[in-house]
Amino acid sequence: ILNVEQSPQSLHVQEGDSTNFTCSFPSSNFYALHWYRWETAKSPEALFVMTLNGDEKKKGRISATLNTKEGYSYLYIKGSQPEDSATYLCAFLKAAGNKLTFGGGTRVLVKP
Amino acid sequence: KAGVTQTPRYLIKTRGQQVTLSCSPISGHRSVSWYQQTPGQGLQFLFEYFSETQRNKGNFPGRFSGRQFSNSRSEMNVSTLELGDSALYLCASSLALGGLTDTQYFGPGTRLTVL
Numbered sequence: 193i194l195n196v197e198q199s200p201q202s203l204h205v206q207e208g209d210s211t212n213f214t215c216s217f218p219s220s221n222f223y224a225l226h227w228y229r230w231e232t233a234k235s236p237e238a239l240f241v242m243t244l245n246g247d248e249k250k251k252g253r254i255s256a257t258l259n260t261k262e263g264y265s266y267l268y269i270k271g272s273q274p275e276d277s278a279t280y281l282c283a284f285l286k287a288a289g290n291k292l293t294f295g296g297g298t299r300v301l302v303k304p
Numbered sequence: 305k306a307g308v309t310q311t312p313r314y315l316i317k318t319r320g321q322q323v324t325l326s327c328s329p330i331s332g333h334r335s336v337s338w339y340q341q342t343p344g345q346g347l348q349f350l351f352e353y354f355s356e357t358q359r360n361k362g363n364f365p366g367r368f369s370g371r372q373f374s375n376s377r378s379e380m381n382v383s384t385l386e387l388g389d390s391a392l393y394l395c396a397s398s399l400a401l402g403g404l405t406d407t408q409y410f411g412p413g414t415r416l417t418v419l
Contacts, residue, residue, distance in 0.1 A: 224405040235410040285404050291362045294347040
């Protein structure tokens with residue numbers, strides 16, 4: 193069983209503050225890591241697909257880094273806004289993998 | 305471009321029945337994946353179809369099956385429903401050039417309740 197963990201489980205952030213949270217995954221046989229944002233009553237929205245050690249991706253105020261050797265990825269939100277409130281999920285794909293394994297998610301609530 | 309659509313959006317069934325859910329991918333997308341979301345287990349991968357063939361499979365019993373048609377539309381079937389099958393079922397489509405490394409575009413889901 194692959195262990196993909198996200199921490200913290202939930203996070204309260206003041207509007208305007210920056211924050212970050214972690215996705216940990218097995219460091220061996222890495223192939224890809226997905227990040228999704230899932231707002232309540234909506235469909236999960238793809239943020240990034242990361243495949244290379246040292247990868248850094250950015251989309252607006254959200255960015256992500258990847259360390260495949262130590263098995264973690266950070267997601268950063270700069271200058272949080274209320275519309276950033278959502279659950280952020282990571283999903284790990286191992287080499288020659290045949291399925292995505294999701295973490296439990298980090299629920300972010302941005303307070304005005 | 306229209307997004308991924310799923311029908312029906314809500315469904316109530318009783319134990320022992322079977323159910324079929326439908327997913328229409330984004331035009332031009334050839335891969336459809338299915339996922340189950342439950343409060344206890346989170347989001348879990350069921351299977352992926354590409355060119356009418358199951359290409360990848362998660363750890364679910366054989367009661368869960370699917371198929372894909374030549375127009376890339378996909379159906380998922382669950383036979384002999386159990387209470388634990390109550391969940392939100394999501395499908396996602398992708399171009400499938402890179403398999404499961406491709407960006408997945410999710411539909412709104414079907415909420416299944418088993419009584």
